[in-house]
Amino acid sequence: MEGAKDGTVCQQYWTKRYGDAYVAEAIGWSESGNCATIYTMSITPEEAEAKLTGALRELKWISEASSTKDD
Secondary structure: OOEOOOOOEEEEEEEEEEOOEEEEEEEEEOOOOOEEEEEEEEOOHHHHHHHHHHHHHHOOOOOOOOOOOOO
16 A cells, blocks of 8 residues: 555545445554544445545545555
């Protein structure tokens, strides 16, 4: 898995259905022990994953060329 320059890495991600929405979620943590959970919601799993991928790229947790499924 790729990580940011500060050592933060995205280790796990998944998409699940909750009621009428899909939630794409990722967990990441840094070498110093800090952790974060990021999630997005949408009416389709593809859109939820696309939103999550965009957020992870913005945080530089994944590269521009990769997707959450590639990591």
